[in-house]
Amino acid sequence: MTIMPSVKFMILLFLTMALFDHSMAAHYQVGDAAGWTGAGTVDYAFWAFGHHFRVGDYLDFKYNPQFHNVMEVRKEDFESCNSSSPILTYTTGHDSVELTSGGHHYFICGTPGHCKAAGQKVDIFVLGGNSGGPGGGSPSISPPNDDGDNDSPSISPPNHNSASLMARPNFISFKWLYLIATIFLVHGLL
Numbered sequence: 001m002t003i004m005p006s007v008k009f010m011i012l013l014f015l016t017m018a019l020f021d022h023s024m025a026a027h028y029q030v031g032d033a034a035g036w037t038g039a040g041t042v043d044y045a046f047w048a049f050g051h052h053f054r055v056g057d058y059l060d061f062k063y064n065p066q067f068h069n070v071m072e073v074r075k076e077d078f079e080s081c082n083s084s085s086p087i088l089t090y091t092t093g094h095d096s097v098e099l100t101s102g103g104h105h106y107f108i109c110g111t112p113g114h115c116k117a118a119g120q121k122v123d124i125f126v127l128g129g130n131s132g133g134p135g136g137g138s139p140s141i142s143p144p145n146d147d148g149d150n151d152s153p154s155i156s157p158p159n160h161n162s163a164s165l166m167a168r169p170n171f172i173s174f175k176w177l178y179l180i181a182t183i184f185l186v187h188g189l190l
Helices: 005-022 044-049 075-080 171-186
Strands: 027-029 058-062 070-073 088-090 094-098 103-108 121-127 140-142 154-156
Touching: 044 121, 070 094, 075 103
Parallel strands: 027 058
Antiparallel strands: 058 094, 070 088, 070 103, 103 121, 140 154
16 A cells, blocks of 8 residues: 555654644743842742743753852752752753653752842742643732741642633644644645
8 A cells, every 4th residue: 555645744744743742842031031049139939920830841040150059949948948958959050940740849049048038949830741721820829928937928839620811822732723724735725
């Protein structure tokens, strides 16, 4: 059985688009233009609140390695700004950290005083998998409490019972639309 050239083309196109899906990871520069800084100019909790992180996305930490670093830590160490037992430490000044699992990922600067006094720490909530649409969403944020124990806002996981109004487009849908349009174009139906 021979395969027609247009069918071969469609198979090749489909395989190319399947590979394209894996390259759709988003890169987020932590702190946007200010980067990863201890100057107190970035509220990292609000920065994280404005983004939708998914497994496979990357956090790009840009900073001066003479003064800062990035440490991934456990929740308890994040809350107390304890840098003595990090999970991972990054020190290049231009670190790209892949988010490989869903849930919370905690990052601090291990330079003394930067985490606690300057607020150089960020709690990233990652939605599991790369699926978009309803059930996604972003973490909810509450203002700082007044008991004096913690001066930073608290972040909770998203409510998975409501649809996100700011969900990223589902690139798989675009791929299928593109594939169908290409089929029609190849066969002269459009």
